[in-house]
Amino acid sequence: MKVYNFSAGPSMLSEAVKLEVQRDFLNFSNSGMSIVEMSHRSKFFEDVHNQGITLLKEIMNINDDYEVLFLQGGASQQFDAVPLNLFAKGRADYIVTGSFAAKATTEAKKYGDVVIAASSKDKNYTYIPNVDSINFRENLDYVHITQNNTIFGTRYTSLPKTEAPLVSDVSSMILSEEIDISKYGLVYAGAQKNIGPAGLTVVIVKKELMRTPMPICPTMLRYSTHADANSLYNTPPCFCIYMAMLAFKEIKALGGVKEVYKTNLHKASLLYDYIDNSSFYSNKVFLKDRSLMNVPFITPSAELDSLFVSQATQNGLVSLKGHRSVGGMRASIYNAMPVEGVEKLILFMKKFEMQNKTALRS
Amino acid sequence: MKVYNFSAGPSMLSEAVKLEVQRDFLNFSNSGMSIVEMSHRSKFFEDVHNQGITLLKEIMNINDDYEVLFLQGGASQQFDAVPLNLFAKGRADYIVTGSFAAKATTEAKKYGDVVIAASSKDKNYTYIPNVDSINFRENLDYVHITQNNTIFGTRYTSLPKTEAPLVSDVSSMILSEEIDISKYGLVYAGAQKNIGPAGLTVVIVKKELMRTPMPICPTMLRYSTHADANSLYNTPPCFCIYMAMLAFKEIKALGGVKEVYKTNLHKASLLYDYIDNSSFYSNKVFLKDRSLMNVPFITPSAELDSLFVSQATQNGLVSLKGHRSVGGMRASIYNAMPVEGVEKLILFMKKFEMQNKTALRS
Numbered sequence: 001m002k003v004y005n006f007s008a009g010p011s012m013l014s015e016a017v018k019l020e021v022q023r024d025f026l027n028f029s030n031s032g033m034s035i036v037e038m039s040h041r042s043k044f045f046e047d048v049h050n051q052g053i054t055l056l057k058e059i060m061n062i063n064d065d066y067e068v069l070f071l072q073g074g075a076s077q078q079f080d081a082v083p084l085n086l087f088a089k090g091r092a093d094y095i096v097t098g099s100f101a102a103k104a105t106t107e108a109k110k111y112g113d114v115v116i117a118a119s120s121k122d123k124n125y126t127y128i129p130n131v132d133s134i135n136f137r138e139n140l141d142y143v144h145i146t147q148n149n150t151i152f153g154t155r156y157t158s159l160p161k162t163e164a165p166l167v168s169d170v171s172s173m174i175l176s177e178e179i180d181i182s183k184y185g186l187v188y189a190g191a192q193k194n195i196g197p198a199g200l201t202v203v204i205v206k207k208e209l210m211r212t213p214m215p216i217c218p219t220m221l222r223y224s225t226h227a228d229a230n231s232l233y234n235t236p237p238c239f240c241i242y243m244a245m246l247a248f249k250e251i252k253a254l255g256g257v258k259e260v261y262k263t264n265l266h267k268a269s270l271l272y273d274y275i276d277n278s279s280f281y282s283n284k285v286f287l288k289d290r291s292l293m294n295v296p297f298i299t300p301s302a303e304l305d306s307l308f309v310s311q312a313t314q315n316g317l318v319s320l321k322g323h324r325s326v327g328g329m330r331a332s333i334y335n336a337m338p339v340e341g342v343e344k345l346i347l348f349m350k351k352f353e354m355q356n357k358t359a360l361r362s
Numbered sequence: 363m364k365v366y367n368f369s370a371g372p373s374m375l376s377e378a379v380k381l382e383v384q385r386d387f388l389n390f391s392n393s394g395m396s397i398v399e400m401s402h403r404s405k406f407f408e409d410v411h412n413q414g415i416t417l418l419k420e421i422m423n424i425n426d427d428y429e430v431l432f433l434q435g436g437a438s439q440q441f442d443a444v445p446l447n448l449f450a451k452g453r454a455d456y457i458v459t460g461s462f463a464a465k466a467t468t469e470a471k472k473y474g475d476v477v478i479a480a481s482s483k484d485k486n487y488t489y490i491p492n493v494d495s496i497n498f499r500e501n502l503d504y505v506h507i508t509q510n511n512t513i514f515g516t517r518y519t520s521l522p523k524t525e526a527p528l529v530s531d532v533s534s535m536i537l538s539e540e541i542d543i544s545k546y547g548l549v550y551a552g553a554q555k556n557i558g559p560a561g562l563t564v565v566i567v568k569k570e571l572m573r574t575p576m577p578i579c580p581t582m583l584r585y586s587t588h589a590d591a592n593s594l595y596n597t598p599p600c601f602c603i604y605m606a607m608l609a610f611k612e613i614k615a616l617g618g619v620k621e622v623y624k625t626n627l628h629k630a631s632l633l634y635d636y637i638d639n640s641s642f643y644s645n646k647v648f649l650k651d652r653s654l655m656n657v658p659f660i661t662p663s664a665e666l667d668s669l670f671v672s673q674a675t676q677n678g679l680v681s682l683k684g685h686r687s688v689g690g691m692r693a694s695i696y697n698a699m700p701v702e703g704v705e706k707l708i709l710f711m712k713k714f715e716m717q718n719k720t721a722l723r724s
Contacts, residue, residue, distance in 0.1 A: 003394030007401040010600060018388055018396055025384040032365030032678065034380055036559040036605070037698075039369040039681050072434040072561065073582055076596040080580035107581055192597050197398040199434065199561040199599030216578050218442035219469055220435055234438040235554050237561030238372060239601060243398070316394065319401050336399075 004341035007319035008150050008294060009172065009193040012336040017196075017246045035242050040235050045242075049232070052245035059251050062181050062204060069203040069223060070231040070241055075100065075171045077221070078188040078201065079107035082167055083114075084217035085210055086141050086186070092167075093117035093136045095160065098125045098149035099325065100169060108144070111214065117143070124326070125152040127286040131160040140164035142185055148173035148291050150193075151323040153283070153330065155291040159183055165209060172293050174202065175251060176335055177261040185209050191240060193293070194335045196247050200240035251335075260335055267333050267342045268292040274346045280353040298328035299356070305329060308352055317345055366703035369681035370512050370656060371534065371555040374698040379558075379608045397604050402597050407604075411594070414607035421613050424543050424566060431565040431585060432593040432603055437462065437533045439583070440550040440563065441469035444529055445476075446579035447572055448503050448548070454529075455479035455498045457522065460487045460511035461687065462531060470506070473576065479505070486688070487514040489648035493522040502526035504547055510535035510653050512555075513685040515645070515692065517653040521545055527571060534655050536564065537613060538697055539623040547571050553602060555655070556697045558609050562602035613697075622697055629695050629704045630654040636708045642715040660690035661718070667691060670714055679707055 005012045028035040031044050038045045053068050062068060071077075082104075083092065090112030094105040096119040108114045117136050118129035136143055143162045148155045150172040159166060165185025174189040181187070186205040192198035203223065210223040219225050225233050251260055272290060275281045275297050283290070283297045299305050305328045309321045312329075322330040333342055367374045390397040393406050400407045415430050424430060433439075444466075445454065452474030456467040458481040470476045479498050480491035498505055505524045510517045512534040521528060527547025536551040543549070548567040554560035565585065572585040581587050587595050613622055634652060637643045637659050645652070645659045661667050667690045671683045674691075684692040695704055 001394060005395055005399060005401075007399075007404070010399055010401060010597065013396065013399045018398075022384055022387040025387065026380055032363060033367055033680075034375065036380075037367060037369075037372055037375045039367075039372060040560065042369070042681065072436070072439075072599075074434070074596045077434075077580070077582040080582060084580070110578070190597060197599075197601045198402065198597040199602060216472070218439070218446070218580070218583065220439040220442060221580065234436045235372065235552060235560040237434075237559075237599060237602070239559045240561060240599070318395075319404065 001316045003316045003318055004337070004344055005318050006331045006333070006337070006345070008323070008330060008332045009190070009334075010198045011193055011332055011334050012341075013196065013243070014247060014250055014336045017243065017250060020246060021243060036239050038238065040232060040238055045238055048242050048245055049236070050230075052241050052248060053231070055245060055248035055252060056202070059175070059248055059257055060179070060181060060204070065206055065208075066181060067205050067207055067210065067223070067227040069205065069226045070236055071201040071203055071226060072199065072237055074198075074201055075169055075188060075190045076103070078169070078203065079104040081221045081223070082142070082144065082186065082188070083108040083111040084221055085213045085223050086165075086167070087112045087214055088212050089139055089141050091137065091140050092142050092144060093140055093164075094144045095119070095129060095134070095146075096121060097128055097146055097154060098152045100151075101146035101149070104144060104146065104169065120154075125149060125154065126284050128154050128156050128289040131156070131158055134160055136160070136162050136164065138163075142167045145169070148293055150294050150332070151326060153285050153291045153294045153296040154289045155293070157288065165206065172334075175257055175260065176264050176293055178257050191244055193332075196243035197240045199237040200244055263339065264292050264333070264335065267337065267339055268295065270339075270342050270346060271295050271331060271333065274349065278349075278353060280357060281349060293334055294330055294332050296322050296326050296328060296330045302327065304356055307356070311352060312348055315348055317348055363678045365678045365680055366699070366706055367680050368693045368695070368699070368707070370685070370692060370694045371552070371696075372560045373555055373694055373696050375558065375605070376609060376612055376698045379605065379612060382608060383605060398601050400600065402594060402600055407600055410604050410607050411598070414603050414610060415593070417607060417610035417614060418564070421537070421610055421619055422541070422543060422566070427568055427570075428543060429567050429569055429572065429585070429589040431567065431588045432598055433563045433565055433588060434561065434599055436560075436563055437531055437550060437552045438465070440531070440565065441466040443583045443585070444504070444506065444548065444550070445470040445473040446583055447575045447585050448527075448529070449474045449576055450574055451501055451503050453499065453502050454504050454506060455502055455526075456506045457481070457491060457496070458483060459490055459508055459516060460514045462513075463508035463511070466506060466508065466531065482516075487511060487516065488646050490516050490518050490651040493518070493520055496522055498522070498524050498526065500525075504529045507531070510655055512656050512694070513688060515647050515653045515656045515658040516651045517655070519650065527568065537619055537622065538626050538655055540619050553606055555694075558605035559602045561599040562606055625701065626654050626695070626697065629699065629701055630657065632701075632704050632708060633657050633693060633695065636711065640711075640715060642719060643711060655696055656692055656694050658684050658688050658690060658692045664689065666718055669718070673714065674710055677710055679710055
């Protein structure tokens with residue numbers, strides 16, 4: 001049975017990319033070696049690595065004011081790396097729109113004067129605070145946001161206006177829609193949602209921001225360590241970089257992020273429209289702030305939610321259980337989720353609604 | 363042409379493991395999903411992860427006084443994590459036996475009172491200082507060694523006797539020979555030499571040592587963060603853990619590390635014996651301190667060294683170029699290098715010697 005995987009990450013990857021990886025796994029580029037056993041200093045791997053960086057710059061339209069870094073440790077490690085690298089005055093404002101934003105704030109507080117400028121905790125993170133009405137402090141090193149909130153299914157549709165550089169955790173939305181990198185000082189993303197296997201973290205940082213890390217910053221967390229070595233200071237996560245490169249190449253071949261975005265908009269619309277027109281399912285997120293990547297929804301009861309998840313799994317629609325802090329279901333529909341996956345989900349939702357509305361009535 | 367890869371890391375992996383990974387790449391354990399796209403919270407991945415930890419404990423004979431952690435960032439990140447976690451008094455002694463040992467020392471000095479208790483820099487790291495004659499300071503948090511020196515081809519054959527816990531970078535020798543874990547407070551290793559793909563770091567740490575990190579220690583570098591979450595605090599490098607688990611399983615099936623060691627001893631003996639009996643090739647390392655994993659050697663001239671490397675490559679014996687700080691050649695013969703790879707290398711060395719001795723004479 002064909003399986004559609006709605007996991008929040010690690011999540012579905014492109015069929016074509018997986019087939020290429022499998023085909024070449026024992027003999028990459030006629031080298032007689034697997035990509036997983038090649039020296040990171042070999043010509044073979046360096047080509048993959050440099051292609052990956054070049055392609056990402058191209059599809060995200062990143063100019064030479066920025067450095068593209070391929071790191072490890074996930075977004076969680078960036079929660080520390082960001083303040084350790086960017087604190088000169090030791091002051092930053094954070095907007096807290098979910099659990100990961102809150103974790104990022106907690107880490108930054110260890111190193112400086114950090115204030116929560118706005119939060120949507122009052123309504124269990126079901127909205128994004130109005131960015132135009134936030135008063136940021138002056139003399140900040142940066143303002144930090146979490147641009148798509150994986151657990152709660154929200155997303156910024158406009159960015160806060162701030163004198164200070166904007167830092168954004170784009171883990172669950174990178175490459176799903178176009179972003180204007182010139183509006184940011186730094187963005188970071190774990191790869192395991194829209195890029196490739198877990199184990200790679202992408203950081204895109206304005207060069208002028210990364211030259212004065214705090215003295216206590218570990219060398220491996222210092223951006224300039226990796227920038228100065230083209231992300232080859234020590235052995236990088238080669239296999240993840242290889243699969244990321246293939247994903248970037250595929251996006252380019254599809255016509256760029258602009259085209260990927262159209263498909264994502266289509267997929268999300270199909271699902272939200274169906275939910276909005278149903279009296280059985282609902283989504284609690286404020287309309288204007290809905291994520292295109294993570295769609296939480298519920299049925300009329302927690303019992304039916306459980307039944308939904310288990311029957312969906314039996315039907316090849318897996319990892320639909322919502323995060324424990326939200327409950328219900330969550331369909332993560334990242335770039336690699338095909339339209340037919342969303343259509344199959346909606347079909348199943350219809351059937352489940354019919355069966356269980358009847359059951360409730362009788 | 364069959365290729366034998368003598369890279370210092372990433373390096374050769376087991377043929378059987380690679381075949382299994384390729385076979386199951388599109389459909390792991392009949393899940394309909396690839397291992398690279400599964401949630402790290404899924405039953406499928408958790409089984410892989412827990413099996414990996416259990417198998418490593420088994421083949422290394424690790425008891426419950428120790429925590430096995432699957433982390434990211436490589437050994438280089440441990441150069442910071444070790445002092446950040448273990449410094450209570452803020453005092454440690456380091457033995458410097460190569461470039462990585464020196465880097466580890468430099469990092470630790472950022473956080474406390476660190477002294478080089480012994481070094482072999484005087485002879486370009488061609489030996490291991492006599493561990494019995496080292497005077498360590500008192501009241502140390504730990505003593506740090508680099509147990510096998512990848513670049514220089516040396517290895518400790520006995521451990522320093524110290525009151526303080528012993529911390530060892532075992533990156534290029536883990537699982538190549540039996541070690542008695544009870545003699546250590548902590549060992550760490552990047553996976554890309556004897557375990558699996560780059561992107562996984564294994565840390566084995568005595569539980570009693572990891573409970574009082576320095577307050578400036580980033581949460582992601584804190585051992586207890588990962589210990590408390592069974593190394594699933596955030597998304598781990600799932601694919602690397604999967605391949606590591608398969609490598610551990612293979613070692614167990616082969617009869618354990620004891621058997622692997624016998625083969626490694628045989629491979630290293632073949633190569634050293636040939637070099638020692640040749641007047642053309644030489645190895646500069648003190649006999650008693652020779653590595654079983656990394657064998658540096660030279661011909662009579664730098665020109666012949668270059669010729670050797672390029673002709674060897676043409677003959678399917680790749681990545682034999684020595685590190686720039688040593689020159690010449692280096693054959694890394696980790697666990698996955700078959701005996702026939704070493705035999706092929708020796709055969710080529712013989713041919714090269716014959717051709718070039720003649721050439722020099724004529």
